[in-house]
Amino acid sequence: MNNRSDLSKTIMSSFTTSLTMTQLSKVMALTTLGLILTACGGGSSSNDNSNSNTGGGNVTPPASTDLFTVKAKEWKIQPASNMSYCYDIDTQAQISCDGSDWDLKFAMGTRTPLLFTNSGVSGSGTGGALYSPFDASWATLSKEKDATQAGALPAQAWIVDAFSNAFMDSKNGISSFFEYDVFGDHRMSPNFKTYLVTTDNSSTKVIGTVEKPVFAVQIYNYYQGSTSGYVSLRYINTANPEDVRTLTVDASKGWAYVDLNTGTISDKSTGSWQLAFNRYNVQQNAQVGSVVASQPTGFYDADGKVITEKFKDSNAFTATLTDLKATTTATVSKWGSNTITSVLNPAYQGAYPAKLNYGWYNYYPTIETAQADGLQAPHMLKANIDNATMIRGNKGSSYARVHLKEISYADPAKAASQSTWTFEFDVQPSK
Template identity: 40%
Template sequence: MHPTASSKTLLTTLTVLAAAALAACGGGGGGNDTAEPPVVTPPVAASKFTQNATWSFTLPSAGNSLCYDFDAKAQAACTGNQWDVKVVSGGRSAELFTNSGPSSADGTGTGGAFGTPFVHTWTDLQKWNDALVDPVGGALPATVYTADTAKSAFSGTNAIQSAAYEYDLNGTHQMHPNFRVFLITTNSASSDISGSVGDVYALQVTGYYGSATGTASGWPSFRFINRAAAATPFTASVNASQGWVYYDLKNQVTTTESGTWHIAFNRYNIKLNGGTSGKGTVAGFLSKTPAGFYQADGKTPIAAKFNATTNLADTLADLQGALTGPASANAWVKDSIGSQLSPTYTGTYPNALNYGWFNYYPTDAAGAAAGVTQHMLKANPEAATLVKSGTGNSYARMRVKEIAYAPATPAYGGAQTWTVEFGIQPATN
């Protein structure tokens, strides 16, 4: 008797069911009668980046700004704490800023940008579920979001962003002056450093601790000379532990922000009355680093030299001697605003220069492979970072997706349309 097609199907089905039952009981695998425990996959944490927004704008003329509120998904006035990202046009290019520090015009913005920009690509950041949790490194402190800062001739590249101090060289969390000589001019339109065109001062920061005890922090001390007058230095110390203190170098007195001042101190931060910091024409220039304070790289401190008790006397000759000034007037450093969203470019002319968000192509040859002509920008859509909002309670990952030019001759003369994308982590109630 031969089985019919239907009976073959039935036999096959019964065989499969029997094999499944046997496997469930541990049979057919060496006689183990213990059931295998079920595999439990842990739940994937829900992403807090639950919203998206696109900001498209025409780059305004040089010196003008546009601001964006990624919580409202709309362009906003550049006032108060509601805007989150600002674009300041340079005409053919632009810089970006957060609503924080000196970028916050009325001081209410508490935003910031991820402390090391562009270390994560846009693709990388799609894997983040929380702006305060690195999926590889774990939880992040809120301080990883850095506020914008004032930049001046006194700004540096060390951990405290200072050219006048080093920090914690002995493991005691102390500030150490490096006795560098800075030139300060009251007329940044001239490169003269003799003092014959405007007043020019040579200044050294000499300490950080003072008050009646001599140990209170935030009391910077300094000495300076007017290069057109006698070489005997004036010395001063100010209590800058509670905020900005303004100093008039000509009259050797503290004053107010609305008065006549040249230099101001706020703990170890220093600014000059010019550029973005004031209405004056004061600017600075780092002229000389006394010998012995740094290794050959010019960056690594030599702790023994900083600890020497004779530094004040040993470096006086540096203040009073011959100094190198700026080669031209535009080499004076006027105060500006620094932001993690506007890093210093990398690259060497005539090759492409990388500004993080975009590349700039100074020549046709440089832009050939990128499909652009000289003086044009091209977005780096994989370049990305994280930003904290001006209100300080929400975050966004962001990138410049595209920079498009309107038809024009030459091509770089066309209006630029920027497209910026955000993935938003809204504030939680």
Template identity: 40%
Template sequence: MTDRTFSRSTTARNTLLQYGALLLLAAGLAACGGSSSSHRGGNNDGPPTDDTAFTDTASWTFQLPGNGGQLCFDFDTNTQVDDCTGTGWDVRVRSGGRSATFWTNSGTTHAAGQGGAFAGPFDYSWSALQDWQSGLTDGDGTTIPANLYVADGTSGVFVGDNGIQAAAFEYGIGGGHQLFPNYRVFLITTDSTDASNESNESNGSTRVFAVQITGYYGGPSGTASGYPSLRWIERTDGASVQQETINASGGEWIHYDLVNQTVVDAPNASNWQIAFNRYNIKLNGGESGDGTVAGYLGKTPAGFYDSEGQPIASAFLNSSPAATLADLTAADMATPANAHAWVSDGTQSRLNAAYRGSHPAPLDFGWYTYYSQAADAQAVLGPDAAGHMLAANPENGGMIRSGTGDSYARLHVTNIQYADISDNSSAQTWTIEFDVQPAH
């Protein structure tokens, strides 16, 4: 458990408004020829019918598997599923050995379903979710479009926290429906086990590129969306600036080899570094590829964002690739201090919120609280409890869509039981309860 501090989330109502804004954004992207992104769900739009409601329940009690293990559950049939492929499961638990993360059957390398999450454990209390009429109607009777059930997606250096979850683009600058590059410089290494920067280059075979995304429009008309442009240098040998525009408009991933400056038709562990799917970008490592490629944010050009991290419209509207070329080779480029600073692609789910609190005090992970100190654990779990233990937070809830895309459930973790309360490494038995809106 690392030492971080986070503030409490905003109110549930603000969460709904935030996601409503994302829906408008997605509609705008579609109108301008863009994509609603692989990071979001988009099935079964529209309000529920009169006979849809939370009429069923399900309960999943399981022993947490060893580190790296996983289990899946189908809340429609109230059964644990041995095969976590296809659409026949709705929630996946991945074990970290002594803790767990939750995932929906949606949109990642490991899930082919139509699921998604509208709310994670910090967005709504379980009692508030009891007032919801259905998975598509909240406690105030407001219709929730199914687009707002967010598919699990990729995390990485090119994934941002703006509305389109892009670190290299901003959307809607000046009130329009266009994407604008922010000309950030991303360092990309071919070997994420090696720090390999100018002050600490330990492996001469490691290649490190500085890459800028410089545009999004092209094609025969020059204005079609889905044509990201990039330029790069190889920092480890001082090569000249290279440039390319990729046709990533077809909705498939286009893999690119920065070394040989070519599109790769049969990607493997070593023949590509970066790939594009419209404005989405991934690297050949971690969850996204079999290689050891990873990234690092080296530089954000001055003047594009204010002190609160909000985009400054005039900078985006008035800048150009030529005006930001010097940033590609800037002397003040940030570089990773060690190999651990490289960011490999992973996966993320709305069900896995960043924890709140500061070590060594208890850390709130939403579904459960982690107690590093024995005294804190004993106050909750009993006088024999050891340190480094978990306790369920049944007052927090979430809302998800099934892998088949036609049913919904609200869920909460109601119990985490240790086989031996004095041994934090003893077997854990978890219970998750569901209220289910079946398919109609």
């Protein structure tokens, strides 16, 4: 693939001074996937953010002028439980999360927060982030003069927020029911994986009731002719496995909401629906749970590598019907819910009762671990001041590097006292 070779040269030239090789490989993988999905028609959704051209030929050299002209702006938050707070990097001020102009959201839980960018499924903007807080340092990012690397950084490198569920948890970061470019034709090829979808995630039974059915679902196509974004389903109500139904969902222009009970599709999220599709993205309704029930044999080898001949098999649709029906004898210990993921919320590192590292901060479950890092009480948090990220603004034209500078407590001896979180930003304004 020529575009992959060109892309590698572009990334290597512009990132040599600021990325480790591990981080570089991550960005290259994400960028290459975004570029080739756009090429095959996978990037025209209303929620896609692949709206810029990386160009070709010679790489533009990094800017010699520091474009981060707004320095050391602080955002102080005194959060209440289960409340969200938003920041606008263009005005360097806290604003309402109800509008579309926010760039970074701080959503407080009962004790710890989650962070989101105005991108993907978190907002209507074209924001995103380049790094997990584990993958970049404030010291390194502070040396950057241009967040876009003088235009050499592809738009697809900015990682957007996405849904996470059984359909979306995959090594390719997009879906677990297709493989991309198996035959060098930039197309999605189905693997006929079977999913169980319950309308009652409080019960682990795989055979539902009339009021609360359970469905087994396979996705077997992504095209209508040569046009992408048309998702074809084959499914059963597990209480009646011989009644096999098919449905094609036009997910090419935005979210399409599917009611498996009636086989109907709507562009509105009101009423009864279990699954919704927007190109290769899938979300599920709040009461719905899902799990991967099975992957038909022959599509992957023991190491998880694609077996191309199996994906060529014209009889695969017929042969995998038995896998769909076999889900009636499956067992489920727990249903997967629908959540929103962001690169800004990595899985914590460490093991209880030692301190737990959440990237932006450490959590200290015991008095011993707290005192070892200069805190006075258990269950307190302390900022990891050198961990950082780079974010893109909601309009896609301004940027900021950010780190958590401090977490302080009204009473340093009480973890339950009011906390104050201080973030620091350097901003590269819109041109």
